[in-house]
Amino acid sequence: MAEEAAAPSATPKEETPQAAPPRETKREGFAFVVAVAGWLMPGLGHALQKMWGRAVICFLTVGVLVWVGAGMRGNLFTSRGNDAFDSLGYIADLGTGSFYWVARWLESNGPDVSHADGDYGTRFLATAGVFNLLAALHAYEAARGRKA
């Protein structure tokens, strides 16, 4: 930017906007696919880049958190929330991707937040979602070539 500003303006050239190189566009597309895949199936974003250790850890982390959260009968929020906190909880729970439906299936008896266990379970489920979003973002950055 500084070099452009310092260039003499006596001979202005008509500059046409340059399109991104095809390789960059391809990389961006792949990064987007990686992010969506990582969100839908925890660990898949890293697995697509052959980061096997991170892929397994992401899958197991989200899996264990969902399993424990559902086992403690935590509240799994739905789209029919009553207030902003319910909506935020729904977004956090949706972060687990396909595991949201696994948690729903596991919690066949429904949530029970009348005890502390249920409250803790709610936090476990929300943490699983937020962590998976973080992992998907990490995979996206790695796919774009950023240090990860």
Add this chain to the structure above:
Amino acid sequence: MTAARVIGFFVAMLALKLTHLQALVIFALVVSIAFGFLGRRQPMERVKYILWTLFLFLLVGVGIGWAMYPFSH
């Protein structure tokens, strides 16, 4: 193994009765390992990071628990 047995197995596995401390330790351990793998590349750095994060999780969790103790009585 029939589908009913599989579902029964999972339901039995789900009957989790954890104490608060057990829940805290499981949470801290799982999240620490995940952070270690995402945040560091070298194995030794990962181990150090996992142990440090686990220690801080437990310290802060138990610390907050004791800080709230007087208000529960």
